[in-house]
Amino acid sequence: MSLFGIFGKKAKGNPPRGPERAEEADLFSGMRVEVTTLDGELLFAAKMRGLRGERAELRQYPRPGLSVETPLPVRIRGFSEYDQKAIYMEGVVSAMPQHMWSVTELTVISIGNDRAFVRLATDLDATVSMFSEQTMEETPCKILDISEGGCCISSGHQYQEGDQFLLKVQLDRNAPESAIYCQVLRAIETNSPGFHYGCQFVGLTEESREQIVQSLFAIRRREKENRQE
Numbered sequence: 001m002s003l004f005g006i007f008g009k010k011a012k013g014n015p016p017r018g019p020e021r022a023e024e025a026d027l028f029s030g031m032r033v034e035v036t037t038l039d040g041e042l043l044f045a046a047k048m049r050g051l052r053g054e055r056a057e058l059r060q061y062p063r064p065g066l067s068v069e070t071p072l073p074v075r076i077r078g079f080s081e082y083d084q085k086a087i088y089m090e091g092v093v094s095a096m097p098q099h100m101w102s103v104t105e106l107t108v109i110s111i112g113n114d115r116a117f118v119r120l121a122t123d124l125d126a127t128v129s130m131f132s133e134q135t136m137e138e139t140p141c142k143i144l145d146i147s148e149g150g151c152c153i154s155s156g157h158q159y160q161e162g163d164q165f166l167l168k169v170q171l172d173r174n175a176p177e178s179a180i181y182c183q184v185l186r187a188i189e190t191n192s193p194g195f196h197y198g199c200q201f202v203g204l205t206e207e208s209r210e211q212i213v214q215s216l217f218a219i220r221r222r223e224k225e226n227r228q229e
Helices: 206-228
Strands: 032-037 042-052 055-060 072-080 085-096 100-112 120-131 136-146 150-155 164-169 178-188 195-201
Touching: 042 206, 055 085, 120 150, 120 206, 136 164, 150 178, 178 206
Parallel strands: none
Antiparallel strands: 032 042, 032 072, 042 055, 055 100, 072 085, 085 100, 120 136, 120 164, 136 150, 150 195, 164 178, 178 195
């Protein structure tokens, strides 16, 4: 079992609103981003670095089979951890060696209050472990959707906003079971049996984040292959 570690970095400053030049928005080296085609197809997830005006570099989280031979116009969706906002950008990416990409014509289109990362609908069996002074209580749950930063679970157990727990799940059938520290952000009203909760992953290490991203891409890839059969 791999245990996802705990630490994180916060961005500084308050982002402006509306269309901006890249250097005027709250962009920073280390920002996590998702890169899609103009048609909305997810290409890869990455970390932004070397921001210089309308240029930057992206360090791609490894994704097998991705090949882009010519400069490609893309949409880039970033996440400001300081105030939990999504930053929408456009630019042109070109492949570089060692999972690196250059970005030119980088422009911020808008800043929104919606989720920073697209969530993937799932139906994964998992368990929640709550800690007390004397014991660790483990209860079953379902992961209904998941992203790089959090998930929605369905459980017969009632939790409170702010509760923290250890979520154990096998994200990919070819990967070992993993354990992720989570915090309950909100209870979600539903007509379905049980309780639904929106949860945030608590300060992942880069290695752990890459494991999650790779698992999500593996799930997306299998779903796409199944649709094409």
